[in-house]
Amino acid sequence: MKNIEIMYFSGSGNTEFVARSLCRVFGEKGIEKVSTTRINSKLTGDIVFSEEVDLVIFAYPVYAFDAPSIMYSLARRLQSESGLRAGILICPGDSTSYNFTAAENFARKLKRKGFDVIREDFVVMPPNVFSRVSDCVASRLFRKAEDRVVEIAEAYLGEKKRRLRPPLLANIISVPMKGKNIGDGIFGRAYRVDEEKCTKCGICVSECPVSNISIRDSGETTFGWKCVMCMGCIMKCPEKAISHPLGFVTVERYDLYGLSDSKDKADCLPDKPKGYYMRLKKYLQE
Ligand SMILES: Cc1cc2nc3c(=O)[nH]c(=O)nc-3n(C[C@H](O)[C@H](O)[C@H](O)COP(=O)(O)O)c2cc1C
Ligand code: SF4
Numbered sequence: 001m002k003n004i005e006i007m008y009f010s011g012s013g014n015t016e017f018v019a020r021s022l023c024r025v026f027g028e029k030g031i032e033k034v035s036t037t038r039i040n041s042k043l044t045g046d047i048v049f050s051e052e053v054d055l056v057i058f059a060y061p062v063y064a065f066d067a068p069s070i071m072y073s074l075a076r077r078l079q080s081e082s083g084l085r086a087g088i089l090i091c092p093g094d095s096t097s098y099n100f101t102a103a104e105n106f107a108r109k110l111k112r113k114g115f116d117v118i119r120e121d122f123v124v125m126p127p128n129v130f131s132r133v134s135d136c137v138a139s140r141l142f143r144k145a146e147d148r149v150v151e152i153a154e155a156y157l158g159e160k161k162r163r164l165r166p167p168l169l170a171n172i173i174s175v176p177m178k179g180k181n182i183g184d185g186i187f188g189r190a191y192r193v194d195e196e197k198c199t200k201c202g203i204c205v206s207e208c209p210v211s212n213i214s215i216r217d218s219g220e221t222t223f224g225w226k227c228v229m230c231m232g233c234i235m236k237c238p239e240k241a242i243s244h245p246l247g248f249v250t251v252e253r254y255d256l257y258g259l260s261d262s263k264d265k266a267d268c269l270p271d272k273p274k275g276y277y278m279r280l281k282k283y284l285q286e
C-alpha cells in the first residue's frame, strides 16, 4: 500500500482529529502518500479517485445510529470503482454496538458502487449533543483515540479485515430515526448569536460544512435552512456567542487539541458506572 486517501466529514471536530491522527500514523509507518479531504457542500460534482490510490477510508460521526446525510449525498456522487479497497471509520459519542448500523448502511452503498470494503472500525469520541462529559473523561477518550488509530493503521497494513455487526434490533430502531433530516433545517434556523460577544471572526461561517451561516454587511450573523445539525458552529465559536433555544440539546465546546495533550491520568469515571459510563469503562479498558 503506497497511496491512501482519507475522506472525512466532521461537524464539531472529533472526526477531524481522528482522521488527521490516522493520516499522521500512516505517514510514520512509511506510507508514501496519505492525504485527507474534508467533506462539505463545496465538494461538488463526481468524486473520482486517481488510479494510484490503493485505499480510501471514509470517516464520519454517527447521527441517530446512522451515517450523516451528507455521506449519502457523497456516496451518490462516487464514481463506480471496480474493486478499489475502502474502509469505514465511525466516530460515535457512545460505545454501543447499536451505532454499527452507521457503518453497515454506508458500507452497503460503497459495495453497490463496486468498492471492496475491507474494514469497518469505530473510535469513540466525546458526545457533542445532549450531554457533555467532563474534560477529564474527554481527555481519556482523546488519548484512547490516539492508541486506536495506531491499531487501526496496523490492521490495514497487516491486511486484516473487520466488519462491525450491529444487533438485529439496531436496524429496526435506525429506520424511524431517518426522519431526523427533516427537522435539521428547522433546528438550524433557530440558532442565535449574542452580538455583544461576537467578534465577527468568521470561524462559524468558514467552518459550517453546508455554508448555512453568513455575516451581513450590517454585521448581523444569520442562519439559513440548510443546517445538518452538526453542532460545529456552537462548539467552534471561540467566544461562545452562539446559543439555541433548545439549550439542553447543545453542549459546550471541548478544547480538542489541548485535551489530547493533557497528561491528567486521574480516573474520573464513576465508581459504579451504569449505562453510558459502563460501556465507556469497558471501551477504555479494551
Ligand atoms: C444530531 C446528532 C445525532 C447523534 N447521534 C448519535 C448516535 O446515534 N450515537 C452516538 O453514539 N453518538 C451520536 N452523536 C454524537 C456524535 O456522533 C459524536 O459526538 C461525534 O464524535 C461527533 O463527531 P464530529 O465532532 O466529527 O462531528 C450524535 C450527534 C449529533 C449532532
Ligand atoms: S465564530 Fe462566534 S465570534 Fe466568530 S463570527 Fe461566529 S458567532 Fe461571531
Ligand code: SF4
Residues within 6 Å of the ligand: 011, 188, 207, 208, 209, 210, 211, 212, 213, 223, 226, 227, 228, 229, 230, 231, 232, 233, 234
Ligand atoms: S449551522 Fe448547522 S450545519 Fe452549520 S455549523 Fe451550525 S450546526 Fe453545523
